[in-house]
Amino acid sequence: MRVTPRYIQPADGGLRCDLCPHRCLIADGRSGFCGVRTNSGGKPDLPYAGLLSTAALDPIEKKPLYHYHPGEMIYSIGFYGCNLRCPFCQNYAISQEFIRGGERRSPEETAAEAAGSGSFGIAYTYSEPLVHFEFLMETAALARERGLKNILVSNGFLNPEPAAEILSLMDAANIDLKSFSDDFYRRTLKGSLAPVLDFIRLAARKTHLEVTTLVIPGQNDSVREIGEIARFLAGLDPEIPLHMSCYVPRYKYRVRATTGSDLLPLLHEARRHLVYVYPGNIAGDADTRCPRCGALLIRRSGYRVEIVHEAGGFCGNCGKEIPLRRE
Ligand code: SF4
Numbered sequence: 001m002r003v004t005p006r007y008i009q010p011a012d013g014g015l016r017c018d019l020c021p022h023r024c025l026i027a028d029g030r031s032g033f034c035g036v037r038t039n040s041g042g043k044p045d046l047p048y049a050g051l052l053s054t055a056a057l058d059p060i061e062k063k064p065l066y067h068y069h070p071g072e073m074i075y076s077i078g079f080y081g082c083n084l085r086c087p088f089c090q091n092y093a094i095s096q097e098f099i100r101g102g103e104r105r106s107p108e109e110t111a112a113e114a115a116g117s118g119s120f121g122i123a124y125t126y127s128e129p130l131v132h133f134e135f136l137m138e139t140a141a142l143a144r145e146r147g148l149k150n151i152l153v154s155n156g157f158l159n160p161e162p163a164a165e166i167l168s169l170m171d172a173a174n175i176d177l178k179s180f181s182d183d184f185y186r187r188t189l190k191g192s193l194a195p196v197l198d199f200i201r202l203a204a205r206k207t208h209l210e211v212t213t214l215v216i217p218g219q220n221d222s223v224r225e226i227g228e229i230a231r232f233l234a235g236l237d238p239e240i241p242l243h244m245s246c247y248v249p250r251y252k253y254r255v256r257a258t259t260g261s262d263l264l265p266l267l268h269e270a271r272r273h274l275v276y277v278y279p280g281n282i283a284g285d286a287d288t289r290c291p292r293c294g295a296l297l298i299r300r301s302g303y304r305v306e307i308v309h310e311a312g313g314f315c316g317n318c319g320k321e322i323p324l325r326r327e
Contacts, residue, residue: 003046003050005044006162007162013025014028017037019131019159020158021158021159024037026039028040028042034083048081050106050107050135051104053078054094055078057076058074059303061305064212065151066298067210067276067323067325068151068208069149069326073118075117077110077123077124077125078125080094080095080102083157084189085190086178088214088247090247090251095127107138107139110122110139111142111143115148120149121151121171122139124139124153125153128157136166137165140169140170149171150171152167152172155196156175156196157195163198163199163202164202172325174212174243176212177232180193180225181193184220200233204236204237204240208325209240210242212242212243212280213245215245216253216255217255217257223265226269226270227269230270230273241277241323242270244263245281246259246280258282260279260282267279286300287299290317290322293317293320295318296308296309297316310322
């Protein structure tokens with residue numbers, strides 16, 4: 001199985017990868033910062049293309065997506081590698097440490113397996129899918145031919161041209177906005193904020209979008225910062241769902257876990273600007289209510305979902321249109 005490498009060209013000293021803002025110069029025999037895009041004798045190589053760390057049927061609420069095909073299962077695949085270095089990564093075994101055990105699939109096999117699973121689509125998720133841009137582009141196009149939907153779960157750290165290409169094939173996305181501080185993105189995550197904001201702006205125009213912020217005590221949990229995140233999203237569309245997930249200690253971080261009481265003032269602040277704000281990774285009110293009449297539309301308990309007063313994207317009580325897609 002071979003996918004053709006793109007956004008990677010000969011340059012003085014090796015190959016230049018222009019896929020993400022790192023713009024790595026990759027010497028012969030080495031890989032870029034993400035660990036998956038390689039210079040092999042002066043030629044670009046993608047040795048991890050199609051090597052799936054995971055393939056599973058998940059509730060779509062696990063992505064998390066709450067306003068897209070609620071209550072349905074989604075065929076979900078994961079890869080290896082990442083172009084950020086979050087020291088609290090919740091999936092570090094596959095994103096940073098390349099703990100192997102995966103199985104290789106071609107784009108054709110992946111699309112066929114998704115169709116055979118009975119799911120309505122494919123979610124590209126678990127580690128960072130965007131560093132496998134070529135595999136995603138090919139698989140997503142084949143999935144569309146089969147009538148399947150494509151769903152991206154990503155850090156959104158990509159250059160504008162490939163971002164426009166990949167989003168043109170995506171039907172829904174959940175993008176991380178890990179902080180509103182460029183300093184935090186640079187020092188702690190080894191990325192930068194502006195490209196992620198640009199990716200989110202583009203995704204809001206091109207696809208169904210939900211956003212996740214992993215709330216870490218003492219790092220990104222000030223009311224001021226959460227307010228900045230919520231105001232930025234509200235400037236795009238106040239009905240973009242925001243998931244505020246609780247962090248638990250993983251990888252290199254020993255900061256204590258986020259608690260429900262940490263989250264309360266942050267949820268309150270975000271709800272001043274956004275209509276749909278949900279706690280994640282913790283028991284709490286994750287129901288969807290009609291913003292006009294208050295009727296309970298969707299009840300959620302863990303990944304159990306009950307559609308109560310919602311029908312066809314409208315409130316069953318007062319008729320208000322709700323941003324909720326199933327097509
Ligand atoms: S995708 Fe990987 S190799 Fe390319 S610029 Fe980003 S980190 Fe570097």
